[in-house]
Every structure is written in structure tokens, then in C-alpha cells.
Amino acid sequence: MVGVNLTGRSVVAELQGYYQSQTNQRWLEVLVDCPGTQEIYTYKLPAQLTVQPGDILSVPFGANQVGAIALRFVEQPPVDLSPDKIRAVEDVVSRGFFPPAYWELLNRVAAYYYTPLIAAIRVALPPGLLGRSQRRIKLIGEIKPGVDAFCTPAAKEILALLQAQPNKDYSFVYLQRQVRNAYRGVRELLRLSLVESYLEPPRLTRPKLQKAVTLVSTGLERDLTSRQQEILDVLRRQGGDIWLSELLRLCNASPSTLKTLEQKGYVVIEEREMLRQEQGVLQAADAPKTLTAAQLQAVEAITQLEGCDRVLLHGVTGSGKTEVYLQAIAPILSQGKSALVLVPEIGLTPQLTDRFRARFGSKVCVYHSALSDGERYDTWRQMLLGEPQVVIGTRSAIFAPLPRLGLIILDEEHDSSFKQDSPIPTYHARTVAQWRAELENCPLVLGSATPSLESWISVRKRESGVGSRESEELPTTVNHQPSTINRQPSTINHQPTHYLSLPERIQSRPLPPVEVVDMRQEIQEGNRSIFSRSLSEALQQLQARGQQGILFIHRRGHSTFVSCRSCGYVLECPACDVSLSYHHVEEGAPQLLRCHYCNYSQSHPRNCPECGSPYLKFFGSGTQRVAQEITRLFPQLRFIRFDSDTTRTKGAHRTLLTQFANREADLLIGTQMLTKGLDLPQVTLIGVVAADGLLHLPDYRAAERAFQTLTQVAGRAGRGDDPGRVILQTYTPDHPVIQAVQQHEYERFVEAELQQRVALNYPPHGRLILLRLSSVEASAVENTAQAIASYFNNYITPGWEILGPAPANILRVANRYRWQILLKIAPDLQPVLPDWQQVRSLCPHNVSLTIDVDPLNLM
């Protein structure tokens, strides 16, 4: 490995450990890649091998040879293991697989989120990368007859098998299956130097190979038919290099014609690796736009950032943040570096990736978990090549292994989809991005129209001069998990953030006026429809004016619950403590009730299961119900439903949005998913059917989230030449969130919200750790929760507070009972946290525990 980056502190410590131990017996802790094992094992290091943490090894494990990752050197073998029982590392399969800074990043994630390192590695690596390496046995030279005269039957058998095989080569596993006592037989043959044993590097997901044709002729083409000449001309016009299938298609030729050309020496046909990257739609090239004064200032400021400076780009909806990103990235690429752009959801990625592709062409690649394993694997390898490129991806792309990273951008940084709730590690991409920026020494840009309170407060710190400390230490744990090699307490960087603002929309277009409609008033005045008179009128005019609208509904499905008018019985999921939602399938098809938590479904009963009454009624409106009402009330309006039910298939987001952009519909009816980043100039009307569903959630972040969502939804209107208009229906028009959205008052809202957080010690003032426990046995989970809580109570030190144990808001989901304990840590204190290993040991095997650090979702 060259150019070891010495900023990776723990790695440096490890390297020192390595050199010191040269003279001593060398013990190595490794992570074994074997399904079901998460433990760390100690191995001996043979004198002839040099290993560094992060190398991929092959080690004996049980009767197998498996892949493993070197973690760290230790002075002593575990006390409960006698040194001669410890097995030796077999070989190094791949060196320097993880560059030091990347390795350090994974360690920080594991330490901060209290997860085993292997969990952090799994979230970062594409599936199948740590494939097992394979031990193979091969004959050496010619075997003279009779050399095996004194061999055991097993050795003779193996020899015979190998001789019969054309390559004289078999995998050890195969020999074991064919021959009894193969292990001994192979040892014997090795001793006699009749065979060699070698390691085949991990068989990774195979790259896809395809035949390519390359033109090699120099122009002296005499012996050609006109047909052959024609094919060569096509090939030349295509740049002299093209996939075989493509050329055959273009010339309508047969493979044999090309074979002839190859034999005559005019072309070379060879298998070449084809990268299975997600193929974007071809984009017309796009030139940089002339920046507005505010955009120019932002681009200049970002270009001048140094080291791992962090900046918050606070630009109102439609202020042209994307153009700022594009122009900030261009110089990075020309310096030969790469940029990483994180976006919240796949739903909004097509439009954004299209813009990037139009600007940077094939330098753009997309990386997210919805890619197939093959696509993910290829994109990953493409990144490792180190060519300057732009990677756009969701949360997990923060682990994209881009060498020479020059800039990280988080678009819509406030979005909660950057946080992973499960499985572990429960990381937040913004937090990981800060470490990544620090370790790679590159700037980080956080962009949003509605910045998170976390980012806002870090800007304020800068302005008030607080936070000049470089980084602030987190509470240390009593005992380190054995799986974290980072001996230092994890730190989170509280370095203050620069502030850049784009206060106006492009071309000084106004933000759309927000009309708040009091739905109580509507009912009083005799309107029982889900649409207010104002929204009805606006919908009515939409088509006549040739404009488009968006209806935002908080939920998918048809209705939130179904209940009996006679006895009040509510239909519930048998596996979860939630009501079933009604889903309308199609006219005439059986009506379906579905659970939004576990996806259980059943057909809608004719009669109440409790009292037999036929009067079952739907309550609450989801996207389907609204769509039905639109059909009934405005039959002429063409609409597209855009929610997780209609966008399940690959490419559906793009298809639906393209249809809408092509004006194949007047109205887009959808959930949260359409609130973000959508830039459609012809949309003038936004209707929020009922804001209340967002406001009254039992979560301390409900107000912040509601404000962000509603502001983002409203921001989709009036982005083109025609002015926009937002109609917001609610039963609580005086709610501070509604008021703030109406006035477009971000700052006043967050300042008031921050005061409340301070009063209650909630983040970003102070920190939270949520323990989620679940089990199919109600009493087991409850007892465990109690036991952990009392363990905590013995630990209580000033600065942290235990809330619970308490049953989760929805006690049972998919037949698992859920309890939780919330730890609240006061700001500016560094209390001693519990020993997580101890906490885990309090969980019996039938209770699972997830430690959610900085949880966003408390329900």
C-alpha cells in the first residue's frame, strides 16, 4: 500500500502495534466472513506473512477455508485460549482493500453507533464482495509412475483424480466430497511435493463479459467484398470500437461475416467486461447557466472552501441550488477529483440524475440500494478505478469508495430518509458525511430550503462565536466493545458551519401565496366534501387554463380504517396493533384490506365480524380515496397517482413523472414522495388535502417535520412563468406550523422550536439513544425491558436520564411485541454511559435489541 494516509488515527496506532510485535509472537484479531458469525476470532500470524488491518485474508475456520478481514494486532491471546490451540492465518488474499481513511470511517461508524464492525462493513460493501476465497490443489509437474507406492489410499485416490483432470487442478472442497480422509491425503501429497495448494481470490460476483469488435486495419483493404467494406466503414464511423451485438444490429450482418473479417485480420473480436451500471436515459448536453448574483456568491464561496469546511446552503424552494451544485462540482472534476452527491429518495433521483448527466455525461453514476447486486458491484468497481466522477446516491452511497474525493453534497439535508432505523448500524448519512469529509479532508455542502435544526444550530454557533472547539468528545463507554478497534472515544465534529443563502427564487419569481382553508368552517357551511370550495374551484379551472396541479395526501391507500357504524368495531390486523387500511383494487375486483406495517391483507368483509351489521364505513382519506373523489367530481380531469403502491416496479418513478411532465395528465396525486426536489415549471396549483395528519403525531419532531414537508410541497408551485398558488386545508388553522408555512417564515419557526427543545433537553440540544426491544413473547420483552432499565438505574450519573421502559406506540407489529427505553443525555455533559456488552447480555435469545443512536423516529 503506498501513501498511507496518516490522518487515520487508529490505523496509525495499529501500524505501530504491528511493528512492535515483529519480534514477539504475533496475534491477530480477524472478522470471519461466515453467515451467522459476528464474533472476532484470534489467529496466529506466520512469520513470513505481513498483514495490515483491513487486508482480506484466508483463514481456516472449522473444516473450511474462509475469507476474513484483518482487524488489529493484540499483545496477548485471549486468556481462555491456550496459544497452541490458535490456528494460523493462511494467506493474504487482497491487500490494501480498504484505504486507511475508509477503514477509519467504518470504525467510527461502528464505535459511534455501538454496532459490531462487521455490521458497518456490511452496510458499506456491496453484497457478495466478501465472497469466500477458495483453496485449490494442483499437481506439480509430471507424476512418475509408482511415486505413490507408499501413499495412503486417500492420497492415491486424490492423485488419480487430479491426473484425470485436464487442468490437473481441483478445489479442496471438491476433493473432500469425493475422497474420504481427503484432508490427510492432501497433507501427505504436499509433504511429498507432488501437489501444491494455492488460494484463489474470493470469487466475486462475476463481471459481465460481452464480445467487442475493434478495427485494426490500416486502410489497405483490397480483398474485401463490398459488404465487408461496408461493415468496416460503419465500424470506423462508430469510432472503431463497438459491442459485437451492436455492430451486427447496425449492419444487419451475421456473426460469420465478422468472423471472416477477423480471419482476414481487419478486426479483433474479444470478450470485454461490460459494466452493469444503471443506464440513464440519454441526455441532450446542457451548458452551465448564467448564475444569479446569489448563486454566483455561493459557487465562489464553495470553491474557496478549505480542508473539511462545512457549509449550509439555505436556498428557498426554486432558488436554483442544483445549478450551484453543478457549477461547484465542475472544477472538482477538472482537478481530477470526484464528487459525491446524496439525495433522500429514489423517487426524486431520476430528475436530478438527468440534470447531472446532461452536464457531466458518462462521468455520472448512480448508486443506491435499489440497484441489482450486479449493478451495485460494477458501480463499486468503477468507483475504485479512481477516474474523476460524480456519484449520486441515497443514504448508503455515503460509503461509496471514491478515491480522491473532492466534495460531498447532501441535497435536502433535513430529510429523515438519510437516517437508517434498521438494520444496524442506525447511522445518519449526514453524521457519517461529516466524518468522511474530515477523513478525506474535503468540504461538505448541506443544502436545503428548510434546514434541519441540527444544521441551523451549528451555523448559529459560528455566528455567536461558540463552538470554536475543534471537536467535542462524546460520552465514553465504560468498556469498549471488543469489536471496535478504535480505542479513542468516538467524536462528533462540532465545528461550526458556514452559512450561504439563496433568499430568492430564480428570476425573482415570488414564492406562491399559501391560502389556509379552515375545514371546520366548510362543514358549518354545509360542504361535506373532502375538497373545500376554494380547492374545488381551482381544480375546476385547471384544465381550462392548460395548467397542472399536485394534490398532496399524507397517506397512501384508500382509507385509514374501516369501522362498523352499528357497534363501532374497527377492523384490525391480526399480527399488529393497527387498524387495516382499505385498498381499492379495481372496479369489480374483491375489495382489499391491508396492513401498512406488515403488508398482511384480507378481503373486505360484507358484514361486521363483531355484530353482523352490513354498515361498515371508511374513515380517513388516502391517495386512492382522493383519486376516486376526483373521478367522481371532476370526471374530465386526468390524473396520475404517485405513491409507494404505484411506484413499486423499477423505473416506475421515471415513467410516471415523464408522463406528467409530458402533460399526459392534469393532476398528480401523491404522498410525501412527490414533495421533494420536483421541478415542473407548468405546475401552478398545489392542494394539501388535510394538513392535520402531519401535525398531530406523538413525536417531538412532528412540528419540525410537518413544517418541512408542507414548505417543500408548497414549493412545487409556480416554478415557471405562471404564478403558483397553494391551498392548504386544515382543521387547525391557528397551529404555529400552519402559520409559519403560510408566512414562509423559516427562521421564526426554527427559533421558537429550538426554545422548546432546549426547555425539554431534546436534540439538537442534548442527545438521545433509543433502545428498541422486540420479541414474539410479550412477557419476555417486557421483562427484559425492565431488567435493562434497572441495570441503567444503577448506573445513573448526573447528565443522563432514563425514560421508560414503555411499550412502543404500536405495541405489536408483525406479531412481535415492542418495548423501548429512551436515554436522554444532557448537553455539555459527558456522563459515563453503560457497558453495552452488559446490556446485550441481559437480552435472552428470544428478545432482539437495537440500539438507535440519535433516533429520528421515536414511535
Ligand SMILES: Nc1ncnc2c1ncn2[C@@H]1O[C@H](COP(=O)(O)OP(=O)(O)OP(=O)(O)O)[C@@H](O)[C@H]1O
Ligand atoms: N441561473 C439560472 N438561470 C436560469 N434558470 C435557472 C438558474 N438556476 C436554476 N435555474 C432553473 O430554476 C429551476 C429551479 O432550480 P432548482 O430545481 O435547482 O431549485 P432548488 O433550489 O433545488 O429548489 P428545491 O429546493 O425546491 O428543489 C430549475 O428549473 C433550474 O433549471
Ligand SMILES: [Zn+2]
Ligand atoms: Zn358491528
Ligand SMILES: [Zn+2]
Ligand atoms: Zn400487520
